[in-house]
Structures are given as structure tokens and as C-alpha cells.
Amino acid sequence: MTQTGIRPGTAQQQPATPSGTTDPRRSLLLLMAVATGLSCAGNYVAQPLLDLISRDLHLGSVLAGLVVTASQAGYALGLMLLIPLGDVLDRRRLTVLLFSATALFLTVSALAPSGPVLLAGTVLAALTSVGAQVVVAHAAALASADTRGRVVAVVMSGVLLGGLLARTAAGGLSELGGWRTAYWVLAVLMAVAAVVLHRKLPQLAVTAELRYPALLRSTLALLREEPVLRRRALLGALSLASYSVQLTALTFLLSGSPYHWSAPAIGLFGLVGAVGVVTMTFAARLGDRGHAQKVTGGGAALLVTGWLLLLAGQSSLFWLAIGVVVLNVGQQAVLNSSQTVLYALRPEARSRINSAFMTSFFLGGALGSALASVVWAAAGWTGVSTLGAALAAGALAVWTWERTR
Known part of the structure; x- marks a missing residue:
């Protein structure tokens, strides 16, 4: 244990990729882009489903609208409180933890028997969905200086497409099995993403030591x-x-x-x-x-x-x-x-x-x-x-x- 109380990851660590060395493989970049898209999708999945959610859980329009607000608030908190941890903790482990937590909280939303439970699941899922931004920072660290912009663009495209496509996909899935179906499908996909990222995401050495x-x-x-x-x-x-x-x-x-x-x-x-x-x-x-x-x-x-x-x-x-x-x-x-x-x-x-x-x-x-x-x-x-x-x-x-x- 270091004097700061935070133990950096040690197994299979590599130094950050210096300029002129091999950049992340396309398959890895694609995986990271898909993963970030899935992570961010949860913040938009409720938007086309508010009417269905309101009728099923007997919510007023104001409380139903708070589901979207709760998602925005949770994500903002995650950006402030969780993203900095990527400088002192092994980003691979942090990513897997956040993706797993998001899958869990999406499951809470899928099972929600009432509006307050749905709001709690939404806030917590949004809070941990900032794992997508941890992946973006990790991609930047893996890239050489002369290709970093391109690498970040590929991974960030997943973030942006996840937000765009989530609304359309949620509406289609709701036609198959109600509004909860979209949450169930996304929870399963996030759990799978956590497992794949644990196996495929490289580890990098941690240099900062701060409580x-x-x-x-x-x-x-x-x-x-x-x-x-x-x-x-x-x-x-x-x-x-x-x-x-x-x-x-x-x-x-x-x-x-x-x-x-x-x-x-x-x-x-x-x-x-x-x-x-x-x-x-x-x-x-x-x-x-x-x-x-x-x-x-x-x-x-x-x-x-x-x-x-x-x-x-x-x-x-x-x-x-x-x-x-x-x-x-x-x-x-x-x-x-x-x-x-x-x-x-x-x-x-x-x-x-x-x-x-x-x-x-x-x-x-x-x-x-x-x-x-x-x-x-x-x-x-x-x-x-x-x-x-x-x-x-x-x-x-x-x-x-x-x-x-």
C-alpha cells in the first residue's frame, strides 16, 4: 500500500505508448467505441419511453420528466466525482467496475415497481456510466502523439452514436415487450461488455499518488x-x-x-x-x-x-x-x-x-x-x-x- 492509501494496479502493466510506436489495433478501438456507446445509451433510453413509464408506474407528467433530469444529474456527478480516479487507479479495473455497476443499476430500473425506485436506479446508472469517459482517456494514453486525435475520435464516435441510436432502439424494443425490455437488453449488453473489456483492455502503469x-x-x-x-x-x-x-x-x-x-x-x-x-x-x-x-x-x-x-x-x-x-x-x-x-x-x-x-x-x-x-x-x-x-x-x-x- 502506498503512502496515499491507493494501490496502483501492477499486473501486466505497460508504459504509456510513446510517439512513434504501435497504436491500438483496430479491433481494440472498435471494442472501445462499442463499449462507450453502450455505456452512454442508458442515459437516453428513457426519453422515448416516458409515456409508457408514466402509465405503467402511475406517475404524473412532472415525476416522469424527472427521469430524464435524474439521468443528467447523475452523469454530471460522475464526471466530477469518478472520472479523476482514472489518474490514480488502474483504468482497466476501474472501467470493468463501472460497467458492471451500470449493468446492476440498469437491472434495478428494469425491475422498478415504483417511480422513486426507477429514479434511484436512473441516477446511479448515469453516475457510473461515466466509465465511457474512462475508456476515452485510456484510448488517449494508448495512442502515440501523432495519432491521438484520430484514436480519440474513433472511441468518441461510440459515445455520440450511442446517444443517437439509443432513442430509436428503445422505442423499437418497447414494441416487443414493454418499456422494461430496453433496460433488460442494455443491462445484459453492459455486463457482457464488462467481461470482454476485462479480457481485452490493456493495463497501463499508474503514476499519480493522491488520496x-x-x-x-x-x-x-x-x-x-x-x-x-x-x-x-x-x-x-x-x-x-x-x-x-x-x-x-x-x-x-x-x-x-x-x-x-x-x-x-x-x-x-x-x-x-x-x-x-x-x-x-x-x-x-x-x-x-x-x-x-x-x-x-x-x-x-x-x-x-x-x-x-x-x-x-x-x-x-x-x-x-x-x-x-x-x-x-x-x-x-x-x-x-x-x-x-x-x-x-x-x-x-x-x-x-x-x-x-x-x-x-x-x-x-x-x-x-x-x-x-x-x-x-x-x-x-x-x-x-x-x-x-x-x-x-x-x-x-x-x-x-x-x-x-
Whole structure:
């Protein structure tokens, strides 16, 4: 036992992959991408099922809506409280533990006899679902410096696709056996993923030695000590806030005049955003070649452009679809290039840096969603488009400020 009270993993450890050595095999990257997608899917599985859950458990609309809020709150807590552990514990063991715990808590939700039990299972499953971010940091550590952006992009594509596909899959599974079926299937898949990751995920040496309270303090200290982290955290928060405005308000637009779409049709339209995931690897390759700053600026500019197109989409499905694609491409470019920049700062503190950045990132997303609902009620799609463009312009301004520094 070390003097810090934390015993780093020792068996089969390897040093982090230095520049110029062999990167993770494609099969391993695919496994990590699928695993992160499954882990994040649990945070979205309830969204298309709220009506079914409400009727089965006799919940009011407010309590049913809290299931989504509980998922967001649990994930934010996990980002703050669990992700930093990746710097002091063997990430493979931490990943397996978190994936196993998520499978357990999804089972609790599947068996839930009442709303409070479902809320408890949802919060705990979301809390441990940050195992996906532990896998992302592990992928960055396994990669060489000149391919790290591409490797992270491949694994992060699983995170993003998991969120996009979970809604559609949950709706389909509910038709087969009710709303609980989606939870059961995901719980089983998470348990299988935990076993496979235990067998296939490489171990890496742990260098940091900190007790847990000091670990959390050091995460906050990194924000104080690293101006690049502060700027990227603000840039990321503004970019996801802008993107989340679209995610929230798009449902309002498509369900009303002139579209009058059904909920399943709106869910399928959301898959248009998957195009942004496809472009992540291209943006990552540019970042690996030393153009991360340009990729970020281009991504922020695309966010602004996307909102101009979305404004025209109020009465044109064509421009609405194009705007959604452009917004997704811009968002993924900003996210991936920011991670490329940040993972190069302090290799021994990657998990804490990821914790600080992703917490800010998702808090920005929550703010964007909340503002979108308020602005939609007051000013409709025009007001929402103005809000989204203003937030995107803020991200572009932060990038310009960073360039001058």
C-alpha cells in the first residue's frame, strides 16, 4: 500500500505508448467505441419511453420528466466525482467496475415497481456510466502523439452514436415487450461488455499518488493552473449549449406547424446528426497534423453557419436538414480538436483534465436546453435561432481570444 492509501494496479502493466510506436489495433478501438456507446445509451433510453413509464408506474407528467433530469444529474456527478480516479487507479479495473455497476443499476430500473425506485436506479446508472469517459482517456494514453486525435475520435464516435441510436432502439424494443425490455437488453449488453473489456483492455502503469480528497482538489487546481484548460472548458460549454438549443427546440418545431410530425418520425430525423460523427475522423486527422486550432475555429464558424441555415428551416425541411448536419459537423470538430489539445497538456493528469473539461461541457449543454425552452415559449423558432447563433458566436470569440494568447 502506498503512502496515499491507493494501490496502483501492477499486473501486466505497460508504459504509456510513446510517439512513434504501435497504436491500438483496430479491433481494440472498435471494442472501445462499442463499449462507450453502450455505456452512454442508458442515459437516453428513457426519453422515448416516458409515456409508457408514466402509465405503467402511475406517475404524473412532472415525476416522469424527472427521469430524464435524474439521468443528467447523475452523469454530471460522475464526471466530477469518478472520472479523476482514472489518474490514480488502474483504468482497466476501474472501467470493468463501472460497467458492471451500470449493468446492476440498469437491472434495478428494469425491475422498478415504483417511480422513486426507477429514479434511484436512473441516477446511479448515469453516475457510473461515466466509465465511457474512462475508456476515452485510456484510448488517449494508448495512442502515440501523432495519432491521438484520430484514436480519440474513433472511441468518441461510440459515445455520440450511442446517444443517437439509443432513442430509436428503445422505442423499437418497447414494441416487443414493454418499456422494461430496453433496460433488460442494455443491462445484459453492459455486463457482457464488462467481461470482454476485462479480457481485452490493456493495463497501463499508474503514476499519480493522491488520496481522493486531494485528487478532487487537484482537478480544480488544474483549472486554475492551466489557462488552456480554462479557455477550452468555456469554449466547449458554449459550443454544446448552442448545440443543445437545437436538440431541445427541434422537437417543438417538428411537432407543430407546419410539420406536425409524430414522435417516432422526430426521433428518426434526429439520426441525420450521425453525419457529424462520420466527419470526426477527418477533423481528427487534421488535428494530428498540427491543425487543431484551425479545426476548432472552423467548427465554431460552422456552428454559426448552421444556425443561419436552421433559421430558414422554419418553413423548409431541406434547409432544416442541412442546418442540422452542419451544426453536428461543427460541434464534433470543436469537441475532438479540444480533446486533442487538452490531452497533450499533462499526460499524468489526463483523467482529471477530462473531468474538468467534460463537466463544463455538459453543464453548458444543460444550460442550452433550459434556455431553449424559455426562449421558445417567448419568441418561437426565430428567438431560438438567435440564441443558438449567439452562443455559437461566443464560442468563436473564445477561440479568437485563444489564438491571440
